[in-house]
Amino acid sequence: MLIRLVINNLFSFGNQKEFTTIPNKRLKTLNHHKYNLSDDFEILKLSSIYGANGAGKSNLIKSLELFQTLIVKEEIPYYLKKSKFKFGNIEKDNKQTFAIEFVQDKQPFYYGIVLNNNIIEEEELYLSGLGKKDDVMLFERKTNSDETTTINLTKSFEEDTKSQVLKSVLLEEFVKPTVPILKLLSKRDNKFLIDVKKAFSWFDDTLQIITPDSKPRALAHRIDTNKNFKKYAEDIMCSFNIGINSLNAEKKGIDEFFGKDNESEKDEIIKELENSPKSMVSLRNNLGDEFVVVKENGKIWVKGLEIEHKNASGKSVKFQLNEESDGTIRLLDFVPAFRSAISKEKVYFIDEIERSIHPLLIKELLRKFSLDESTKGQLIFTTHESNLLDQELFRQDEIWFAEKDLNGATDLYSLSDFKEHKTIDIQKGYLNGRYGSIPFLGNLKDLKWHEYDSN
CATH class of the missing domain: 3.40.50 (Rossmann fold)
Structure with a gap:
């Protein structure tokens, strides 16, 4: 404090x-x-x-x-x-x-x-x-x-x-x-x-x-591994009435994510993951989407955030973070902040x-x-x-x-x-x-x- x-x-x-x-x-x-x-x-x-x-x-x-x-x-x-x-x-x-x-x-x-x-x-x-x-x-x-x-x-x-x-x-x-x-x-x-x-x-x-200029960090991983946090995040975002129906983590194996043409980049990420004190590495593509690389049960996964909306007919449509408005991205950044400030002795400067x-x-x-x-x-x-x-x-x-x-x-x-x-x-x-x-x-x-x- x-x-x-x-x-x-x-x-x-x-x-x-x-x-x-x-x-x-x-x-x-x-x-x-x-x-x-x-x-x-x-x-x-x-x-x-x-x-x-x-x-x-x-x-x-x-x-x-x-x-x-x-x-x-x-x-x-x-x-x-x-x-x-x-x-x-x-x-x-x-x-x-x-x-x-x-x-x-x-x-x-x-x-x-x-x-x-x-x-x-x-x-x-x-x-x-x-x-x-x-x-x-x-x-x-x-x-x-x-x-x-x-x-x-x-x-x-x-x-x-x-x-x-x-x-x-x-x-x-x-x-x-x-x-x-x-x-x-x-x-x-x-x-x-x-x-x-x-x-x-x-x-x-x-x-x-x-x-x-901050972007939501490790949100996909928290949503994937913490059911209580996922419910809290969805309740908050849905209550804003901005069209969001649910938040999900898209999960791929590291080989599938990088493919055969990016072996050197994949090897560098694995090395960085092994040396990471938090056992987690964050990546961003040129569109601003974050991907979290983690090791679970002996396998390395890459997780990305998927934001689900419903169209006029009630059908679910999935969006990436870069497809959302600046306001929605800003609110997603606030979800873990307010959650932590409520339940933990964290200090948030915004x-x-x-x-x-x-x-x-x-x-x-x-x-x-x-x-x-x-x-x-x-x-x-x-x-x-x-x-x-x-x-x-x-x-x-x-x-x-x-x-x-x-x-x-x-x-x-x-x-x-x-x-x-x-x-x-x-x-x-x-x-x-x-x-x-x-x-x-x-x-x-x-x-x-x-x-x-x-x-």
Whole structure:
């Protein structure tokens, strides 16, 4: 679960900005939106982020996605290398900071990383005391200007002889100045690094990010192997009244799928499958259809999603994913997201949640999640859809705004900062510019665009 996120000198974030899911204590509405952690520490299950085009709200999710890639794949993404705040002093302001506080398996953590010209200058992981007791260091890593790295770990680790041998080997052979060590330490079989494994699993598994270009992942496999999920997915999609009758998995043996003309490609996929930690490989054709390669009962299968509609005479007709509308594909992507957020302690970040979806439909989806008192996960999203600004669905501290200041830097602030009454029409206030974070519209007449007409 996410507690807070801090970003500095990244994309449109100039000075340090913080996004948090900690509830405002003065607010008493929608109390079931608060999850109680240890020592009566609470976090919120929903957050929406509004802002004009170019205000930087998507940059919050983009920043998190890039650092997730950096940590999980152990490489600096290309976009991260060119991501400094460009309205600052680029020659002087080299350091970029990313810090996050989160909960994994009931344990709160704090993780921070500082990049300096794409060198990881500092990296640290602590057991968080949530501001009520001291944080406990799990590791600290520093890299100097000569690109020499030092690591400090827990007292128990440092006093253990075998662990010291492990540390020496890691520093000599594996630690690189451009690569985080969180994953490296999490993969070691050492009893003093158990909490590091937990922390890494938050980035690797708990955190899920859906961008506007995302496609449904492993949906065919889940539908084929999980009857409860198949029923849930069909119930959801059929309730939207978009013509879908059922969801099915088309299943072929790998030899049949690739044929005799693609033996080399097939061999590469089999090799990748054998090395996959999840025993699954995802493929996409040039039309955007996903196929999942899995090994079951000693045989390798390729599964693809089939979407069944009925024509006017009631006859079933099968469609591939690329034949569906953008809105249908987007909804299919949301099916596992909402399912997981309801039943598991997952954290979903969704950029432009309303994209290609009717406003009434997305509001009804969020209403169901908002009013459900038994949810376990978090849903955090960006949107332009003012129809969602409803205090029956969101607490004031769950509504955030992104707006650029005079220096072109993104500022983040919550509706709860305005101390509005719980009965006020916040949608009307937002559209009237009461909270900022809306586009400044010029007078179209003054643009004189007819002067550019040509014969």
